Amino acid sequence: MLKCRDLVEHTDALLAGELSRRQRWAVRLHLLVCHHCRRYVRQFRDLLRSIPRMHGKAEDAEVDQVMQRVREARDD
């Protein structure tokens, strides 16, 4: 039977759909009996969903600075 540490190591592959049928079965069995790992997988999946937005948007001053250099390069 999988240990919690193994489950954590398998979670990336689980969410990427890269586990074999046998590994998937072992993971499901473990999740059935371990609420800590169910929470880990749920929160880990949500964390991955949040990463694309983690850097936020640029401020006006930063956009202005980029556009200034773009205009200078275009006019060269």
Next chain:
Amino acid sequence: MDEQNEQIAALQSGSETAFRELVRDNHHALMAVAVSLVGHSDAEEMVQLGWIKAHRHIGAFEGRASLRTWLTRIVINECKMWLRKSRREQSISQPLEGDSPLGDRFKPDGHWQIPPSRWHYDSPDGLLMGRELADCLTRILDSMPGQQRALLELRDAGGMAFDEICNELSLSASNARVLLHRARARLFKLVDHYQETGEC
């Protein structure tokens, strides 16, 4: 016409407003990619050169990848050219060292010693966007080895294909998987601690 097609049409017609929005939405993410490859001191110049190239070549963008991925490729190329010129290419490649960042959360028998805390958030979109968390996030990203951070930025923040990342960073798939897992685990540990204590 979907949202990205409308945006591409506006960009290719030369709309400055559309280009400003493109910069606003992607500048920080591109900076993060460049920092992971060339470090803080040169990242801004790499991204700026990337924006100049993107502006020059937006007419040739065919929409086969997302705009974020296309921009990321441009910035990676700028960084690689700069590394080649300054003969620092080896700085991209670092040995795999250390244990999993969550290794200390388990008992010797492999079960949780310190299980994950229950996180409180309305939607996954906002999980990493809290103002208070921003400083902690910057600190943890800056403390990651370059390749680890590059994997996280390119795969999870930029949505670039895994094979393409391995190719760009000259990494084997197995090493890349370990690095990505470690980067994600460090982020998980940060958020878990922050959710429990309100501190980094």
